[in-house]
Amino acid sequence: MIQYKTIALIITTGILAVLPQFLNPYWVDVLNNIGIYAILGLSLNIIVGHTGLFNLGHASFFAVGAYTAAILNTQYEIPVLWLIPVCGLSAGLFALIVARPIIHLRGDYLCIVTIGVNEIVRIALINNVFGLTGGSNGIFGIDRPNVFGMTLRTPMEFYYLILAFGAVTIFLFRQLEYSRFGRALNYLREDETAAQGSGINTAHYKLAAFVVGAVWAGMVGNIYAAKMTIISPESFTFWESVIIFVIVILGGSGSIPGVILGAVLVVGLPELFRDLANARMLVFGAAMVGMMIFRTQGLLPQRPRKYTLPQGRRNGEGGE
Amino acid sequence: MEQFLQQLTNGLAVGSIYALIALGYTMVYGVLKLINFAHSELVTLGAYLGLTLLTSLALADRLGPLLGVLLLAVMVMGLIAVVGAMLDRVAYRPLRQSPRLSAVVSALGASIFLQNTIMLIYGARYLNYPHDILPKMTIHMVGIDVPLVRILILCVSILMMGGLFFFIQKTKVGTAIRAAAIDQGAAKLVGIDVNLVVLLVFLVGPALGGAAGLMLGLYYGQINFAMGWSYGLKAFTAAILGGIGNIPGAMLGGLLLGVVEAMGATYISFAWKDAIAFLVLILILIVRPTGLLGERVAEKV
Numbered sequence: 001m002i003q004y005k006t007i008a009l010i011i012t013t014g015i016l017a018v019l020p021q022f023l024n025p026y027w028v029d030v031l032n033n034i035g036i037y038a039i040l041g042l043s044l045n046i047i048v049g050h051t052g053l054f055n056l057g058h059a060s061f062f063a064v065g066a067y068t069a070a071i072l073n074t075q076y077e078i079p080v081l082w083l084i085p086v087c088g089l090s091a092g093l094f095a096l097i098v099a100r101p102i103i104h105l106r107g108d109y110l111c112i113v114t115i116g117v118n119e120i121v122r123i124a125l126i127n128n129v130f131g132l133t134g135g136s137n138g139i140f141g142i143d144r145p146n147v148f149g150m151t152l153r154t155p156m157e158f159y160y161l162i163l164a165f166g167a168v169t170i171f172l173f174r175q176l177e178y179s180r181f182g183r184a185l186n187y188l189r190e191d192e193t194a195a196q197g198s199g200i201n202t203a204h205y206k207l208a209a210f211v212v213g214a215v216w217a218g219m220v221g222n223i224y225a226a227k228m229t230i231i232s233p234e235s236f237t238f239w240e241s242v243i244i245f246v247i248v249i250l251g252g253s254g255s256i257p258g259v260i261l262g263a264v265l266v267v268g269l270p271e272l273f274r275d276l277a278n279a280r281m282l283v284f285g286a287a288m289v290g291m292m293i294f295r296t297q298g299l300l301p302q303r304p305r306k307y308t309l310p311q312g313r314r315n316g317e318g319g320e
Numbered sequence: 321m322e323q324f325l326q327q328l329t330n331g332l333a334v335g336s337i338y339a340l341i342a343l344g345y346t347m348v349y350g351v352l353k354l355i356n357f358a359h360s361e362l363v364t365l366g367a368y369l370g371l372t373l374l375t376s377l378a379l380a381d382r383l384g385p386l387l388g389v390l391l392l393a394v395m396v397m398g399l400i401a402v403v404g405a406m407l408d409r410v411a412y413r414p415l416r417q418s419p420r421l422s423a424v425v426s427a428l429g430a431s432i433f434l435q436n437t438i439m440l441i442y443g444a445r446y447l448n449y450p451h452d453i454l455p456k457m458t459i460h461m462v463g464i465d466v467p468l469v470r471i472l473i474l475c476v477s478i479l480m481m482g483g484l485f486f487f488i489q490k491t492k493v494g495t496a497i498r499a500a501a502i503d504q505g506a507a508k509l510v511g512i513d514v515n516l517v518v519l520l521v522f523l524v525g526p527a528l529g530g531a532a533g534l535m536l537g538l539y540y541g542q543i544n545f546a547m548g549w550s551y552g553l554k555a556f557t558a559a560i561l562g563g564i565g566n567i568p569g570a571m572l573g574g575l576l577l578g579v580v581e582a583m584g585a586t587y588i589s590f591a592w593k594d595a596i597a598f599l600v601l602i603l604i605l606i607v608r609p610t611g612l613l614g615e616r617v618a619e620k621v
Contacts, residue, residue: 249421278436
């Protein structure tokens, strides 16, 4: 079983590594977008999928990261990729300050507050808060990132940056999922009262989930800013949050492969429907309803955890 | 002082429209625990259908302005109620037993679908309501001149809300709706047809939303296929502000939000108008986590 998984992993990695060589730059760029949204989806998955917190304002954390990168890069000329930790830190700090007073709110109340935060952030960016965000035009002229002396320009070069970042993300989030922390989040999602009764500090863990998700979204914001070289408030609207949210739920909340598949569908399908022109989003909306009706748990839901008993205790010898 | 009173009446008129929309959110939420994100699109549809019927039937010319608009409102409410019931049948009913967030995604999908349907039918441009439907007169009261349309909107909304309140509190069917909202299983056991209750909620809520859409068209004069989203979001905010699932709460929340927004836009900053509304919401929720009139219940999911 483990061998089979390893082989599948090697093959997938191989395909992903050579894929852009066979595609034109347009489709490589589509893949890049899928990658960015997949990582954003994975970061939201910590909050929505694992902890069960109803966050419809994830784009605000993404925005804080992207604007941190843009402002520090254009004002102080710090190389953009060096700013990745700073972007994560600023988004995480923002999440901590915002989520701290509202973390105890019940599901749907939390939902509207996160939407509200997203709107406030967007309006603040449009109104050129502190004279730093450039108003509704946004910030342009962000430097191209530089990796080991090579400047990344083409979609294909970015593809490998995003792929590498995605691989690190998947690896770390998988570790997180199987850690004590991840199990605590799942417990909290399934039954908050029972989790509290077992000594899990629910407010603390919820806040931690929010901050971890936000930190990651902030770092993705950095890569997004570097890729686009122009960012403006319209990239961080409520609908952006909706797309990330849909990726998580449609793909299968709590499941890493599910979220990635969700990103492929949500970002990729509208590209395939390009021929439909204006009716594209109409079909997309109908597809969202249809997919939820036919796969209510999402396409690849989180599988229940399995624990194998230690060898000798298999056949009913062990007590408990 | 005059500006204050003008903004107060303006805020109350807009707030009563918010309240009507908020009632649609809160009723559906009360019974199904579902945020009907497509409700805002029903409001937009109400505004567009109102315009279509107004221009094609020339009701205002034939019946006189007040009677014409009244008949128009009845027709729009009826049509939107049917659309609302269809929406439930297609997008929500198959998801009754599924995880709540899946139903939310279905609602978001339905919202995108309806919004784009409206855009494909009517186009992406702003459309104008005719200027001369309601007489452009003002009424002098408490020292200021208040436009007639403002007073009409406020009065009609209050009438509708009063009617709804009476319906929910005093009639047998209203009692059934309240029972289904408190405990669906128990409601079934005492012989209430919960499916019928849900259908009723999806008729009444959208009907009020359609009326609100028509009022928005008459009040602002311009409609757009994407307009529902911002009004819907405000109305949802109002529903949460008052305590979601609570009908008087939605009314209170709507009026409060309308006034706060109008005052904020005038005295603080117009550019930050929308942000002020959300800031007020967050501050109130920090103090009262279940809204102004929400019950303090422990959630058991």
